Amino acid sequence: MRNISDVIEDYLKKIIQDNNKNTIEIKRSEIADRFECVPSQINYVINTRFTVEKGYIVESKRGGGGYIRIIRMTNRDKAKLIDEIIKMIQPTVTQQAAIDILERLLEEEMITKREAKIMVSAISRDTLLFQLPIRDEVRARVLSAMLTALKH
Known part of the structure; x- marks a missing residue:
C-alpha cells in the first residue's frame, strides 16, 4: 500500500507534467485539504x-496570498545536464543525493533500471567502507566517472 507522501508526490508530478510550462503554483493548505492531511505533510513531500x-527548483512566498512554486528543470542537451550534475556533486555527495540524481536520470530515460541498480550498488555506503567525509x-x-562514461 502506498503512503500519503507517494500519493501527493504523484499528484504534483502529474500536474507539472500536464502543464506545458513545467511550473506549478500551489497553496499548501489547499493541497493539504485535498488529501486530508496536515500542511506540514505537504512541506515534507516538497522538501524531500x-x-x-531530482531536477526541481522550489520557490515559496509566505503570508495570506502565499504560494509554493515548483519548477521542473529541463535540459534538452543531455551532455550539458551530465556536466551540471558532475559540477553539483563535487567535491562530495551524500548517498541520498546520489540516489536522487540517479532517479532523475532514470526518469529522463538517460539510464536503464539495470544501470541504475548497478550504479547504486557501486556508490552504496555498504560498498564504500570508508569513514566520512572520505x-x-x-x-x-x-x-562522476560513471556519469562521464554516459556522455561518450
Whole structure:
C-alpha cells in the first residue's frame, strides 16, 4: 500500500507534467485539504521529493496570498545536464543525493533500471567502507566517472 507522501508526490508530478510550462503554483493548505492531511505533510513531500538533485527548483512566498512554486528543470542537451550534475556533486555527495540524481536520470530515460541498480550498488555506503567525509568524496568521484562514461 502506498503512503500519503507517494500519493501527493504523484499528484504534483502529474500536474507539472500536464502543464506545458513545467511550473506549478500551489497553496499548501489547499493541497493539504485535498488529501486530508496536515500542511506540514505537504512541506515534507516538497522538501524531500522535489529537490535540485531530482531536477526541481522550489520557490515559496509566505503570508495570506502565499504560494509554493515548483519548477521542473529541463535540459534538452543531455551532455550539458551530465556536466551540471558532475559540477553539483563535487567535491562530495551524500548517498541520498546520489540516489536522487540517479532517479532523475532514470526518469529522463538517460539510464536503464539495470544501470541504475548497478550504479547504486557501486556508490552504496555498504560498498564504500570508508569513514566520512572520505566516503562522500569517493562516492562523488565514482559517480562522476560513471556519469562521464554516459556522455561518450
